[in-house]
Amino acid sequence: MTVALLQTAWLVPFYPLLAALLSLAWSPGVISRTGPRPCGYLNLAMVAVAFSHSLLALTALHTNAAAGAQALYRPVSFSWTWLETAGLRVGFDGLVTEPVLIAMTVITGLHLLVQIYAIGYMEMDWGWPRFFGCLSFFEAGLCGLVLTDSVFFSYVILELLTLGTYLIVGTWYNQPLVVKGARDAFLTKRIGDLILLAGVIALLPVSGTWNFHGLQGWAADLTNNGQPLPAGFTLILLALIAGPMGKCAQIPLHLWLDEAMESPLPSTVLRNSVVVVGGAWVLLRLEPLIELSPLVQAVLVAVGGTTAVVASLIALAQVDVKRALSFLVSSWLGLLFVAVGLGGTAVADHLLLVYPLPMALILMSIGTIVISNVTQNLTQLGGLWSRRPLMGLAFLTGAAGLMGLPPFASFAALRELLALTAASGHPWLLGGLVLLTNCLISAGLIRVFGQIWGGRPTPFTQRSAEVLWLMVLPTTVLMGMELHLPQLLVRNGVFSLTPLPGWGPLAWPLLVSTLVGGGFSAAFYLRPHGLARLPQALSGLQEWLAHDMQTERFYHRTVVALVLALARFGAWSDSRLVDGFSGGTGAAAMAGARRLSLTTSGRSQAYALSLVLGVLLMAAWLLASPAPLPLSLLP
Incomplete structure (x- = not known):
């Protein structure tokens, strides 16, 4: 029985995902006669099932000799092909290893405690379906993130977690600060996600694989054979670490975690304890590639320090x-x-x-x-x-x-x-x-x-x-x-x-x-x-630190100002150049048509004379032009 639970550990993300999907029946009020509480209890029950499965699978790995040997030396693998065309295959490849089982046990265990905690914290709140459904969605995404062996699907899951952050931070959406926090958290994380996507797309032609274990083998071959790094590979690595930097709230993508504090505190517990380390998990999986570039290692040390x-x-x-x-x-x-x-x-x-x-x-x-x-x-x-x-x-x-x-x-x-x-x-x-x-x-x-x-x-x-x-x-x-x-x-x-x-x-x-x-x-x-409290002479320093070293104001004066300037230039060029050109050519055509309309007399003799004169002029031009040489006489 325990061996079977180990071999089916890939089912763990589906328990909270099912609970999140079932929460949709309560969220818009389709099921209204029972009130919102059954939705919270349903999510709690499914999280308990996920934790039990993860814990029993980890126990089987450590206590059962056959299961332990199989999982350690021949880990359970699974694969699902999402897209396969023109020689390109994109699939969800996963491995059930000891670190994965430990991570899933910690994730599901903390989610179980937090959902019990949230029942007490949100006792008087009517937003249970949306809140508990988002918590279960987070758990499913994190478990899928630690299971996948594909850097592409790691990016996809990180994107889903970004969406989950937006939804759960905006739980109390009738408050202006909550709306601002959800928006800023979403947009800040999107910056790192977009740069990560560019690195993921550029990685495949260079390495030929998106699987972490395949990338590890490719990096080992480069090191063992003394081959130089492919052209532009350092830029690809810098793009790949941008995603984890955003997820782990590292400078300069650190303000989203501060803004996300507007969400209910139970979600803050999960976000600050397990959600933020999702980016660190991906970073650790990319470590064999990072070791190939001293520059990228120096950037990580500088950013982290x-x-x-x-x-x-x-x-x-x-x-x-x-x-x-x-x-x-x-x-x-x-x-x-x-x-x-x-x-x-x-x-x-x-x-x-x-x-x-x-x-x-x-x-x-x-x-x-x-x-x-x-x-x-x-x-x-x-x-x-x-x-x-x-x-x-x-x-x-x-x-x-x-x-x-x-x-x-x-x-x-x-x-x-x-x-x-x-x-x-x-x-x-x-x-x-x-x-x-x-x-x-x-x-x-x-x-x-x-x-x-x-x-x-x-x-x-x-x-x-x-x-x-x-x-x-x-x-x-x-x-x-x-x-x-x-x-x-x-x-x-x-x-x-x-x-x-x-x-x-x-x-x-x-x-x-x-x-x-x-x-x-x-x-x-x-x-x-x-x-x-600092003396009055140094109160400005404390104020500066309290306002995050004026980082947000710096961004408004630099990045946001640049984006606004480009947007205004785009609007001006669209209205004056693009619309002006199309409008001007149309107006010129209409003016020419009006002038040509004045030459129309309605007399057929004048039309026939114009045709005859045109034919005579064309014939004269053809007779006056030199005859082309035969192809055989051309040099």
């Missing part, structure tokens, strides 16, 4: 708690881009593995505060440790899971990244960047904790009872999973136990950077300190 530092600085000045955490997401994923740029595929895998659970836990604990205190403004919160200690412990557990703090799993992953930078060509620069980013992330997380649970109560927090058990239960379950994650990874051989999980070279500098960042932030924010 810049985003890691800049986003963490911006997070320190944010007042909205969801926006502060969104910039910390970009900062953490920037470290993952640095790992990929340095060729540390295993390190990037570990960073990707330890990230989703703590970020989801942080946001779920924050959601219980936002829903009961009717604000997400950090300056209006405080003093909740005596009233909401359980959610405070949950937040601290998630925060520790993202810092370089032993024995949590992120400590081992960050220490491996620090060791990777020490072996690079610029160890002091990149190592200092990792330590600085970890210090700033720790400071940002403790700042949020201090402004919510530290200090004195405010009018918004005088009364703050625990929320519905449907929100507390999945949060505490996830907290237990995060606490057990280090031992789980040690038991499966991901990290070593010496003497703490992942302890090794450069562990002390990483731990010191965590204590410095978290310690200073705790001193400033647990009991509000005067230095928590």
Whole structure:
């Protein structure tokens, strides 16, 4: 039975997809007598089925010897041909491997907890069919993304996830800020998607395949045979990494994640924990190609390093708690881009593995505060440790899971990244960047904790009872999973136990950077300190950081201004040149016709005379022109 579940693991995306399609019966009100709640319960049931199937398939891989050998050395593969013509085949090729099963288990498990959480969070909302259907659509897309072995269908699924982002951010579409956030998130991600499409189309003629494993073999042949890179291949790689940059909210395509915070918080939990890492998953699959170009690796390091530092600085000045955490997401994923740029595929895998659970836990604990205190403004919160200690412990557990703090799993992953930078060509620069980013992330997380649970109560927090058990239960379950994650990874051989999980070279500098960042932030924010706000002379700096370093204004003055100028020029040329030419020629034809009409007398003798004169003139011209030579006499 377990072997059969392993061999049919490719069915997992269809369970939530079926639930999303069935939600269409409730969304427009076709089924109205039951109300919206049965739709939410249906989606929850199908997500539970998907999680059970993924978990049992992963268990079969690890416990059944026959299934394990088959899946590890002869993984289950499947293929569906979408288009085949003129020698071109476009199909959905998939593989069921151990990383795929782990990813699907994490995705479906988090979706299950979030859908239980959402039932409590959206208790009084009537938009259940649209909201829960979009959540299931997201889950189906993410599971399909990790299953596919085709870079083309990876692009297609990323496009569908972009559409899903637009729909779910616009859940409360009667609010102007929500409409703006959904539109900006969609358009910003579309920029990266369009550049990615150009790279995907250009890749096929060069490599001859769109399959990731085929591309890996093609890259290995180039390396082993010492062949030079095809012409323009570096540009193709730069286009391919543009898509993951947009999905992972990396500079300069980072503003969409900030705008997407207008959606309901349960969708924010999924977006910031698993949806954003979809781009990182594709980037890791492209690692064999990226290693062929040092320039592309340098671009990844530059983009990731810049985003890691800049986003963490911006997070320190944010007042909205969801926006502060969104910039910390970009900062953490920037470290993952640095790992990929340095060729540390295993390190990037570990960073990707330890990230989703703590970020989801942080946001779920924050959601219980936002829903009961009717604000997400950090300056209006405080003093909740005596009233909401359980959610405070949950937040601290998630925060520790993202810092370089032993024995949590992120400590081992960050220490491996620090060791990777020490072996690079610029160890002091990149190592200092990792330590600085970890210090700033720790400071940002403790700042949020201090402004919510530290200090004195405010009018918004005088009364703050625990929320519905449907929100507390999945949060505490996830907290237990995060606490057990280090031992789980040690038991499966991901990290070593010496003497703490992942302890090794450069562990002390990483731990010191965590204590410095978290310690200073705790001193400033647990009991509000005067230095928590910059002096008046430096208030402009804080204002600049709070407005995302005026990035949006910069885009309006450069990119948007250029697009508007081109649009105005196009409108002018269309009205004056294109329409003017066609209108002018028509007017000239009409004027000529009017003048010719004046020569019409109606006398047949004049018409006959004109014909005779025309024939005589043509005959005279033919007689006057020299006769052509025969072809045989031509040289």
